[in-house]
Amino acid sequence: MSLLEGFAVAAQPMYLLFALGGVLVGTAVGVLPGIGPAMTVALLMPLTYSLEPTAAIIVFAGIYYGGMYGGSTTSILLNTPGESSSIVTALEGNRMAKAGRGAAALATAAVGSFIAGTIATVLLSFVAPYVAAFAVQIGPVEYVALMVVAFLTVGALLGSSVLRGLASLALGLFIATMGFDSLTAQQRYTFGSPFLADGIDVVLVAVALFAVGEALYVASRLRHGPIKVIPVTGGWTKWMRKEDWRRSWRPWLRGTAIGFPVGTIPAGGADVATFLSYASERKLAKGARKKQFGKGAIEGVAGPEAANNAAAAGVLVPLLTLGIPTTATAAMLLVAFQRYQIPVGPQLFENDSALVWALIASLYVGNLMLLVLNLPLVGIWVKILQIPRPYLYAGILVFAALGAFSVNFTPIDVIILLILGILGFFMRRFGYPVAPMVVGLILGPIFENQLRRSLAISQGDPVALVSSPIAAVIYVVLIIIFVLSFWMRKRQSALEAETTDDLEDDVDDGTGTPRASGAPGGPDADGTSGTAPAASGDPVEPVEPVEPGDPGAAAGVPGAKSAHGPDTVSGGAHSGASSTKNRKEGP
Amino acid sequence: MSTSTSSPTGSGTTAAPGRPIGELIFALIVISVGVVGFVAGASIQTPPSASDIGPKAFPYLVSGMLVLVGTGLVIQLLRGGTGVPEEGEDVDPNIATDWATVGKLAGFVLLHSFLIVPLGWPIAAAVLFFGAAWSLGARPWFRNLITAIVLALVLQFVFAGLLGVSLPAGILEGFGVFSG
Numbered sequence: 015m016s017l018l019e020g021f022a023v024a025a026q027p028m029y030l031l032f033a034l035g036g037v038l039v040g041t042a043v044g045v046l047p048g049i050g051p052a053m054t055v056a057l058l059m060p061l062t063y064s065l066e067p068t069a070a071i072i073v074f075a076g077i078y079y080g081g082m083y084g085g086s087t088t089s090i091l092l093n094t095p096g097e098s099s100s101i102v103t104a105l106e107g108n109r110m111a112k113a114g115r116g117a118a119a120l121a122t123a124a125v126g127s128f129i130a131g132t133i134a135t136v137l138l139s140f141v142a143p144y145v146a147a148f149a150v151q152i153g154p155v156e157y158v159a160l161m162v163v164a165f166l167t168v169g170a171l172l173g174s175s176v177l178r179g180l181a182s183l184a185l186g187l188f189i190a191t192m193g194f195d196s197l198t199a200q201q202r203y204t205f206g207s208p209f210l211a212d213g214i215d216v217v218l219v220a221v222a223l224f225a226v227g228e229a230l231y232v233a234s235r236l237r238h239g240p241i242k243v244i245p246v247t248g249g250w251t252k253w254m255r256k257e258d259w260r261r262s263w264r265p266w267l268r269g270t271a272i273g274f275p276v277g278t279i280p281a282g283g284a285d286v287a288t289f290l291s292y293a294s295e296r297k298l299a300k301g302a303r304k305k306q307f308g309k310g311a312i313e314g315v316a317g318p319e320a321a322n323n324a325a326a327a328g329v330l331v332p333l334l335t336l337g338i339p340t341t342a343t344a345a346m347l348l349v350a351f352q353r354y355q356i357p358v359g360p361q362l363f364e365n366d367s368a369l370v371w372a373l374i375a376s377l378y379v380g381n382l383m384l385l386v387l388n389l390p391l392v393g394i395w396v397k398i399l400q401i402p403r404p405y406l407y408a409g410i411l412v413f414a415a416l417g418a419f420s421v422n423f424t425p426i427d428v429i430i431l432l433i434l435g436i437l438g439f440f441m442r443r444f445g446y447p448v449a450p451m452v453v454g455l456i457l458g459p460i461f462e463n464q465l466r467r468s469l470a471i472s473q474g475d476p477v478a479l480v481s482s483p484i485a486a487v488i489y490v491v492l493i494i495i496f497v498l499s500f501w502m503r504k505r506q507s508a509l510e511a512e513t514t515d516d517l518e519d520d521v522d523d524g525t526g527t528p529r530a531s532g533a534p535g536g537p538d539a540d541g542t543s544g545t546a547p548a549a550s551g552d553p554v555e556p557v558e559p560v561e562p563g564d565p566g567a568a569a570g571v572p573g574a575k576s577a578h579g580p581d582t583v584s585g586g587a588h589s590g591a592s593s594t595k596n597r598k599e600g601p
Numbered sequence: 602m603s604t605s606t607s608s609p610t611g612s613g614t615t616a617a618p619g620r621p622i623g624e625l626i627f628a629l630i631v632i633s634v635g636v637v638g639f640v641a642g643a644s645i646q647t648p649p650s651a652s653d654i655g656p657k658a659f660p661y662l663v664s665g666m667l668v669l670v671g672t673g674l675v676i677q678l679l680r681g682g683t684g685v686p687e688e689g690e691d692v693d694p695n696i697a698t699d700w701a702t703v704g705k706l707a708g709f710v711l712l713h714s715f716l717i718v719p720l721g722w723p724i725a726a727a728v729l730f731f732g733a734a735w736s737l738g739a740r741p742w743f744r745n746l747i748t749a750i751v752l753a754l755v756l757q758f759v760f761a762g763l764l765g766v767s768l769p770a771g772i773l774e775g776f777g778v779f780s781g
Binding site: 465 | 623624627631638656658659660664671674677684686692693696699711714715718726730731733734735766768
């Protein structure tokens with residue numbers, strides 16, 4: 015079977031090393047605020063030209079999966095309100111950490127991610143060849159329909175504003191038309207400049223929007239003061255108690271069942287999956303556990319984290335079989351394939367089966383590596399979280415400049431990088447999502463080609479675009495997805511408001527610390543009772559550095575050691591909603 | 602179309618004065634890109650041999666989308682529907698925009714682009730890192746300087762020396778490990 019051949023390739027020591035490097039880099043950038051997997055793949059693209067395709071694709075796959083793991087560590091341990099899209103996930107994990115249960119939250123996230131990632135990769139291995147076999151039969155008209163779906167879901171559904179998403183998408187499509195037209199070799203929008211004759215490089219735009227735009231935007235409103243990481247306590251072998259396992263395994267499986275299909279259809283990727291999983295876990299919880307939601311329920315970490323990783327694998331199905339990316343990271347992976355002249359699409363499983371199965375096999379390997387590495391290495395991730403922000407963003411700028419320069423080895427590209435970076439800055443400032451622009455830029459040329467081919471076949475009759483049965487079905491599904499998404503967005507904001515209210519009540523009454531209000535109750539199974547809550551459970555404790563030698567943080571985890579020092583605080587009972595204020599009071 | 606009005610949740614998004622003006626300008630830029638698309642698109646040649654809709658149609662479609670969406674945004678802004686600035690772990694929504702730092706960072710990137718060829722990539726990169734770290738408030742300066750030099754040399758070594766990316770080594774040209 016071809017998957018076994020894939021394993022034979024992926025298990026070669028050299029490729030194992032590449033996979034390891036990929037997952038390590040991926041986790042590190044996932045942990046770091048301000049850097050995501052999409053940006054990392056974009057940055058590394060020009061720098062990996064010397065690698066052969068298989069090695070490069072394995073590195074990028076490792077980054078893709080690693081980034082998913084790293085993000086959960088940040089939201090659990092960092093004492094700041096994260097991005098609003100992940101707020102439901104971050105909420106429970108963050109509250110668990112503040113109640114001294116950070117280790118359990120990290121463990122359920124890691125194990126859940128592993129289980130979900132593995133099951134979803136198995137599903138990917140079985141589903142993808144069938145989808146590819148089906149996809150071979152569809153023509154340009156159906157492709158146009160699928161790409162319209164991808165454009166609209168990425169552009170209109172993922173942000174808070176439909177119009178801003180569409181504007182971002184249109185800007186990306188506009189840049190995509192610059193340069194030579196691939197069918198007639200006519201110059202379009204080059205304004206007589208030789209630098210624009212080949213268009214603006216996708217990598218340049220992606221690096222500018224993701225990296226430079228982000229650095230400038232953060233710099234404009236940089237949060238000053240120490241970086242507050244919630245210390246992890248308790249030995250890592252005792253990270254999950256029996257009860258935690260009992261409460262986690264069902265959410266893991268449910269999260270996988272929700273995440274994979276949602277990732278497969280172009281419905282918004284991981285964010286939607288995590289939200290659906292969180293909502294269903296909250297609904298299924300009973301009695302005391304239901305009350306725990308919003309205060310650190312382990313189910314609320316286990317389910318969404320599993321859904322997140324399962325969706326990440328699901329996203330690869332349309333990417334590998336149809337060549338249609340539904341997230342920004344998947345779009346960057348598509349660019350990586352294009353750079354290596356590997357045509358992604360229905361033919362991929364036939365023409366480059368060795369490569370695609372090596373990629374899938376490396377996903378299994380990477381998942382296992384992530385599980386083995388993540389729990390023991392949490393101390394390193396905590397250290398990475400504490401990199402001084404001026405150095406972090408200065409480093410991002412240097413890497414961005416390096417990536418831009420390496421595209422064509424001309425300093426002009428660095429200037430274009432800066433101009434597009436300033437555009438990215440204003441887009442963030444005014445609430446325009448940048449991902450649709452990148453997806454539009456990457457899919458734009460493919461879309462135009464398929465559109466023109468469809469119309470050439472129909473001799474210019476646009477009705478042909480909707481009259482094919484498959485295309486018609488796709489458009490109907492698109493309408494259904496849209497209606498569902500508006501309903502879901504309403505639910506999501508209602509849920510977020512509700513959860514935030516819970517938290518505010520919790521703080522208002524002054525007694526509702528995570529511990530007192532029945533967060534992980536029951537007998538304290540591990541012998542370290544007392545020390546963990548002492549580190550973080552005091553309701554009136556002001557935000558202040560943990561002194562070295564504080565008994566709470568000293569309980570020999572590798573993580574606890576590095577969580578020490580003047581940069582850490584014990585979280586106390588501050589809710590996510592009020593932590594912004596607390597930060598300002600810090601030294 | 603009424604989505605963004607309900608979005609500012611919680612305390613975070615206190616509207617900085619003058620932001621709607623900036624947003625209006627941005628929306629107008631979106632429209633003007635579309636207009637430029639129509640104007641400049643008129644000069645795109647359609648070869649007589651073209652059997653399909655030709656190279657003009659898609660640019661016109663995109664330009665039309667830009668004008669439509671931009672107009673929609675202007676209307677939305679005039680009705681008070683402002684955008685929600687992006688959130689992030691390192692972003693403090695309660696402080697005013699620090700334009701000086703943004704300007705300094707942009708300036709150092711520009712300076713970097715002019716230094717690569719005459720001085721070589723490592724020096725240009727060290728200048729960029731040092732300047733950016735200083736702009737963002739890292740002190741003391743000698744620690745920034747040492748970090749910048751070490752980072753630039755490590756990157757030059759890894760990417761030019763090991764991976765074969767042809768970064769100009771500048772004054773380090775003589776050392777084989779640094780040249781790509």
